[in-house]
Amino acid sequence: MNFFACENLSAGYGRKEVLKNITLSFEKGRIASVIGPNGSGKSTLLKCMGRLLKPSAGCVYLDGRSISSMTDSAIARSVGILPQSPSAPGDIPVHCLVAYGRNPHKKALSSFTKEDRETVEWAMHATGLQDKRFLRLGQLSGGERQRAWIAMALAQRPQILLLDEPTTYLDIHHQFEVLELLEKLNTSCGLTVVMVMHDLNLASKFSGRLIAMKDGQVLLDGCAEEVLTEENIFDIFRVKSRIVDMDGSRAAMYMGVA
Amino acid sequence: MREITDSDAKRRLMTGAAGLMLLAAGFVVSVITGTVDISVGDMARIFTGVQTDGMYHVLMNIRLPRIITGAFVGVNLALSGAILQAVLKNPLADPGIVGVTAGAGLFAMAVMILLPSFTHLVPPAAFIGAFVTSLVIYFLAYDGGAHPLRLILAGVALAAFLGAFMSSLTVLYSDRVQGTVNWMAGSLSGKSWIHVKMILPYTLLGLFGAGIGARYLNILMLGDDVARGLGLSVERVKFMLTMLAALLAASAVSVAGLLGFVGLIVPHITRLIIGSDNRFLIPFSAVFGGIIVIFADTAARVVFAPYELPVGVVMAFVGAPFFLYLLSRSSRS
Known part of the structure; x- marks a missing residue:
């Protein structure tokens, strides 16, 4: 559908x-x-x-x-959307960033409900950040930081x-x-x-x-x-390539532009 | 893992307790210092209504309104700066950036120089000048959205433009400039209960508005795209918060004149102590803003007694070196 x-x-x-x-x-x-x-x-x-x-x-x-x-x-x-390399103050703890994802579900003065807390908890588990929740964004590796952003978007329940x-x-x-x-x-x-x-x-x-x-x-x-395909890759990127099919997935080896 | 948030909460608690204690201490010190000696005992007797002599008059009608006005001015400027630093995502933003200083300065100076017999119009003129200028800057900078850099550039340009008018006024009416000096430097001299009443509604509005806005400020700090992705009506929120900041700063300068640096350094010091979470940064900035102005004004009254410095001069003595320190820190990192 x-x-x-x-x-x-x-x-x-x-x-x-x-x-x-x-x-x-x-x-x-x-x-x-x-x-x-x-x-x-x-x-x-x-x-x-x-x-x-x-x-x-x-x-x-x-x-x-x-x-x-x-x-x-x-x-x-x-709809959850994450722009390319988003930035935030480095001192935000992971669980706070993830909690921002609940914003669209909140009115101006409404408090953080049990459902909100459970959703944040779920988002942190789903992204494997449950042990890093109290770390600050600046203390995470690049991959962990990206996972934290994804967790925030997940907390929106999109x-x-x-x-x-x-x-x-x-x-x-x-x-x-x-x-x-x-x-x-x-x-x-x-x-x-x-x-x-x-x-x-x-x-x-x-x-x-x-x-x-x-x-x-x-x-x-x-x-x-x-x-x-080799022709398509050349049409799109003007790059010559060879196609390799291996273990059910397809990959391209790039040969150069000349 | 657990300790990290606990230490956060602990630091907030300690800072809050220290802040309230400093506020109380500042209040007492400010009440008892000055040309008329008032002891803590006198103060207690006056407040409990036992003592009603000349000292009562000095305390209740001269010192107290001045201290309270100063505290509210500090609260409003600090709140204004904290909001603008988050909205513009620029730690060096202050109310001057949205034209409050230039607008208030020109309008107030025009009244003081061109209509010297209408000095009671200075506060409303300064207020209107500050607020109208910030509106003009906002709309000049608006292009499908209020981009921080455009706002800052428009602010700088308009401030320079209005500054030219001020310079012209000072040159053309050089004989009348003397009367504007105190106001231009920011002064709490002679503030009465009228001024307390003038600024109080804005302080209440500011505390309420910034309190609600703190959550949105946190989300705005993630960048416009992320904020919109989280369902925030980014442009509407930015506009409302910027106007709230402009109102707060306008109300402060309209009673105290061009008091600089509070809006810049107070949120900054607060951020260094308790971090960038606006839910805490906003109320703590308000408390520290009040404290700093109370202490600075006490110093302004007594350091060169019997002469009085404008409180803005004391703030600049402290604020300018701190600003340079911030610059050197941010250029290193």
Whole structure:
């Protein structure tokens, strides 16, 4: 069932149009990755879907309702979004950051309920941070910090999580840690994930669907076997490559631009 | 693991207790120091209504309103600075950045110089000047959202522009400048119960508004995108909190003149002690703001007695070196 969709979406910054008439729909409980070269509109698409950016034309639909007709907190109860490398004061304890995720469920003066506490507890367990709850953000490793941000978004109890390059600046171990966490959340809680990825091989390993963008348009949309081919990679990135299929996942070896 | 939060709570408790004790001490010290000697015993007798001589007049009608006005001015400026530092995500932000100083300064100076027989209009003029200027800066900086850097740049530009008018006034009416000096430096001299009544509503509004706003300030500090992702109506919240900060600072300068540095250093010192969580930073800043102005004003009254310094001068003596220390610290890290 398609519960999240964008229709004829165009957007840009100032007069520069970055997204051109994009129509996409997302099924519940799947992981999709948006790939493409720098400036192709991946992050802009994600921002529009998470209503961080107002589209110049078109609509984003959640369960058949246009999100422009919904309040900020109503959207936030269904859609979680994490921008690329978010920052926060280094002295916030992990459990406080995660508790901020309850904001869309709270009114101005309402107190922290038992349900809020249980949700925060669950989010910290789901991300394996239960032993780090009293550590401050500045004391965590890069991977742990990213997990803390994901825990905050989980505490919103969203149906869909939008992530802009969740593995930037992380070493390969921490990249896998974050992506395996998302995979686990996807299988155990049915969380729908749409993420912008730079690493094609990680994107192919962890997502059932790849959406390749170029010049503000969707060039290709399908599973890894359909999208990751030598011709396609050359079309999208102008890079020569060889495709390797191993243990059921597809990877590309890059050979150079010349 | 557990100790970390416990030590946090402990530090907050200790700081809170120390703050309240300092506030009480500052109050007593300020009441008993001055040209007329009042002992602690006199103070107790006056407050209990036993003693009603000339000393009663000095205490109840001169010192007490001045101390209370000073405390409220400190509370308002500190709250204003704490809010702005969080909204603008800039630890060096203070009420001057949103044009409060320049606007209040120009309007008050214009009244004092051009309409010298209407000095009772100085507080409302300063208030209007401060608030209108901060509104103008906010709308000049607004472009699909109030970006902190644009706000700061617009503030600097408008302050320079209004500063040119002030300079022109001082040159063209150099004979009348003398009367503005005390006000421009920030002074609590001669404050009465009228001033307490003028500022009290804003202090109450500020404590209430900032108390509710603290939670939103915490979320704003995560960045606009994350805050919006958490369901915060970012632009509306920013606007309301900035205007609250402008109101607080405007009410403070309208009674005490251009008192600098409180809004900058008080939230900063407080943050160094108890951390960046606004739920604690806001109330603690308010207490420390009151304390610092009470002590600074007491020093202003007695250091060069029988001459009195404007309290702003004392604040600058303490505030400016501290500001430089902050700059050197932030450039190193």
